[in-house]
Each structure stands twice: as C-alpha cells, then as structure tokens.
Amino acid sequence: MKFKKQLEGLQAYKPGRTMEEVKKAYGLSEVVKLASNENPYGSSPKIQQLLSEGGMDFALYPDGYAASLRESTAKHLGVKETQLIFGNGSDEIILLVTRALLSPSVNSIAASITFSQYEHNAKIEGAEWISVPLKEDGTHDLETMLAKVTNDTAVVWICNPNNPTGTLTPSKDIYSFLERVPSDVLIVLDEAYYEYVTVSDYENSIPWIEKFPNLLVLRTFSKAYGLAAFRVGYGVGSEEVIAQLEPTREPFNNTSISQQAALLALEDQTFIQQTVQQNTAGKSQYIEFCERHQLRYYPTQTNFILIDIEQDSDRAFEYLMSKGYIVRSGAALGIPGTLRITIGTKEQNDGVLHHLEELVTKEKV
Numbered sequence: 001m002k003f004k005k006q007l008e009g010l011q012a013y014k015p016g017r018t019m020e021e022v023k024k025a026y027g028l029s030e031v032v033k034l035a036s037n038e039n040p041y042g043s044s045p046k047i048q049q050l051l052s053e054g055g056m057d058f059a060l061y062p063d064g065y066a067a068s069l070r071e072s073t074a075k076h077l078g079v080k081e082t083q084l085i086f087g088n089g090s091d092e093i094i095l096l097v098t099r100a101l102l103s104p105s106v107n108s109i110a111a112s113i114t115f116s117q118y119e120h121n122a123k124i125e126g127a128e129w130i131s132v133p134l135k136e137d138g139t140h141d142l143e144t145m146l147a148k149v150t151n152d153t154a155v156v157w158i159c160n161p162n163n164p165t166g167t168l169t170p171s172k173d174i175y176s177f178l179e180r181v182p183s184d185v186l187i188v189l190d191e192a193y194y195e196y197v198t199v200s201d202y203e204n205s206i207p208w209i210e211k212f213p214n215l216l217v218l219r220t221f222s223k224a225y226g227l228a229a230f231r232v233g234y235g236v237g238s239e240e241v242i243a244q245l246e247p248t249r250e251p252f253n254n255t256s257i258s259q260q261a262a263l264l265a266l267e268d269q270t271f272i273q274q275t276v277q278q279n280t281a282g283k284s285q286y287i288e289f290c291e292r293h294q295l296r297y298y299p300t301q302t303n304f305i306l307i308d309i310e311q312d313s314d315r316a317f318e319y320l321m322s323k324g325y326i327v328r329s330g331a332a333l334g335i336p337g338t339l340r341i342t343i344g345t346k347e348q349n350d351g352v353l354h355h356l357e358e359l360v361t362k363e364k365v
C-alpha cells in the first residue's frame with residue numbers, strides 16, 4: 001500500500017510495563033510507579049467529588065470549544081479566550097503544530113536529548129529534523145540552535161524545564177533567542193513542568209507573546225494537576241497562531257468530563273501549592289542521596305530527577321522493578337547509564353533509594 005515513505009522504521013511509542021504486569025512478573029503485591037512524572041498525591045479532592053456526583057448526559061457530544069474551561073483558563077493566565085487551543089493532552093497540541101506547519105519541504109529544530117514526541121511527529125510529516133546537543137549542564141544550547149535556523153525552518157522546540165534532564169534554561173536566554181530568531185519561525189515553548197519551577201529568576205513567558213506573536217507556550221493538566229488520565233493540555237499563543245492551528249483540531253477532542261475535571265483542578269491552586277512544596281522536600285531526598293554517594297545528577301526544576309548511576313541503566317531498571325519500583329532507564333531515553341526517577345511521596349522515595357543504594361554500593365557491574 002501507499003503509506004508515507006517516512007513511516008518506514010518508525011516505532012510506536014513504547015509505554016513502560018503496567019503496574020499489573022510488573023506485579024505478575026515478579027510476584028509482588030505492591031508496585032510503585034515512578035516512571036511517567038505523574039503526581040504522587042493524585043489530584044484535587046474536588047475531582048473525586050465530581051465523579052461521585054454523576055448526572056452527566058453521556059449521549060451528548062462535549063462542548064467542542066471547551067467554553068467554561070477556556071473562560072477560566074484565560075482568566076487564570078490573563079490572556080484572551082481566542083489565545084487558547086485545547087488538546088487531548090499537550091501531546092495533541094504537538095501533533096497539531098506539526099500537522100499545521102511541517103512537511104518534507106521544511107525543517108524543524110530541537111535539542112538532543114529532549115521530549116521525544118517533537119521529533120516523532122515531525123518525522124511523520126516528513127520534515128528534516130535538526131537536533132542540537134544540550135549543553136554539558138543539561139540546558140538548551142540556544143546559540144547553536146539559532147545558528148541552525150534557515151529560511152526553511154518552520155518550528156523550533158524548546159522544552160523548559162527539559163524532559164528528561166529536568167534542567168531549566170534561563171528565562172533571559174530564551175527571551176534573547178526570541179528577539180533574534182526570524183519572526184516567521186514558530187517557537188514552541190513546552191512548559192509541561194511549569195508549576196514545579198522554584199528558582200526566583202524564572203519569568204512567566206506568557207506575557208512575552210504580545211511582543212513575539214510567533215511564540216506558542218504549551219501547558220498541561222497531566223503533571224502537577226494530577227489529571228494525566230483525563231488528557232487535557234493547551235497551547236497559549238497570539239490570536240493569529242491559534243486561528244491557524246484551530247482548523248487542524250478535531251471538533252470534540254476533549255471529553256465533557258475531562259473539561260469539567262480540568263476546570264475544578266484549575267480552581268484548586270492550594271492543591272498545586274501543596275504539591276510543589278512536597279515535591280521540593282522530596283527532591284532534597286534524592287539530592288542528599290546523590291551527594292552522599294558522589295553520583296552526578298542534573299539540577300532539576302521538575303518532579304523528576306535524572307541521575308548518572310555509573311552502571312548499566314537497563315540492569316538497574318530491572319533490579320528496581322524486581323523490588324517493586326518502576327523508573328525509567330536512561331538507555332530508553334537516549335542517555336544510557338542514567339535513571340530518570342519521578343519524585344514520589346517521602347515513603348516512596350525512601351523505598352526506591354533504599355534499593356538504589358544496594359546497587360551503587362555493590363561492586364560496580
């Protein structure tokens with residue numbers, strides 16, 4: 001058949017093994033998942049309330065414009081409602097951007113290593129992929145990325161903080177990049193971990209959109225808000241950019257229940273503050289561990305940490321899984337020898353670090 005040539009050799013996203021599979025494989029009664037940067041504290045208690053209330057008419061299509069959620073999000077961010085596009089997770093916004101802008105005649109630029117979905121979707125559209133290695137400290141090398149921009153560059157991706165390193169590229173560097181990059185190149189600033197950032201010189205990028213209409217900021221309800229199962233993410237941009245993206249969106253891409261859940265979650269900022277506070281405490285457990293064992297780690301501004309364990313990361317991953325802790329092996333992310341661990345509750349962190357300690361104090365394998 002006549003499938004697109006660029007699909008040759010492309011693999012489907014491989015999710016890690018489910019908790020049920022791991023329980024069965026290792027005969028465990030309990031398994032802790034610290035692999036996908038989900039919120040270990042769940043989500044706002046208001047969501048459970050919503051689900052127990054019921055009363056929704058499932059026969060009706062959802063509001064395709066997500067009007068209530070849109071109104072609240074616009075207020076929350078201080079933007080116009082027409083500056084927002086909602087997606088089935090911000091993953092879908094990434095897909096829509098590539099659908100709207102990428103083709104075999106253009107190129108797209110991102111860091112290496114970064115979130116894999118940019119490259120994956122760009123390749124499906126047949127665009128030339130240009131990747132620029134991260135700097136030694138794990139932040140974006142924006143000067144080199146800028147130098148790689150050509151007349152054919154359609155989209156540049158900046159993941160900030162970056163997944164999987166957790167590192168933050170300074171706001172002033174991104175601003176300076178925006179001032180110098182051609183205004184007909186769309187800059188996607190993926191801020192999936194925005195809520196977790198605690199450094200004081202972090203600037204909110206959304207007001208920048210006024211000066212840079214080619215900036216599209218991505219945020220999500222999947223991480224700090226703890227609603228990954230509901231699949232709600234969004235893009236914030238200039239009215240021109242949003243108007244160009246909207247026709248690529250499916251008419252009913254967010255369910256009624258997920259729109260309501262996201263709206264309630266947005267209203268509960270106390271939950272977010274508590275989440276961030278607990279995450280900051282959890283982060284220090286890992287940093288203390290790394291320093292005690294003299295392991296290199298990337299300074300993280302997220303709810304995960306990438307640690308250089310100086311040994312085969314696939315084997316370490318298997319070992320931790322056999323003890324009931326699912327993490328991500330750096331080998332699967334393109335940084336072998338490291339583990340990416342989602343920061344969990346204090347007890348979960350103690351548990352995984354106890355077994356990691358067995359590994360790093362044993363003779364190096």
Ligand SMILES: *Cc1c(COP(=O)(O)O)cnc(C)c1O
Nearest residue numbers: 089090091115163192220222233
């Ligand atoms: C998790 C994640 C996303 C996708 O989140 P959705 O669940 O699709 O909203 C996007 N970008 C980065 C960097 C992520 O880590």
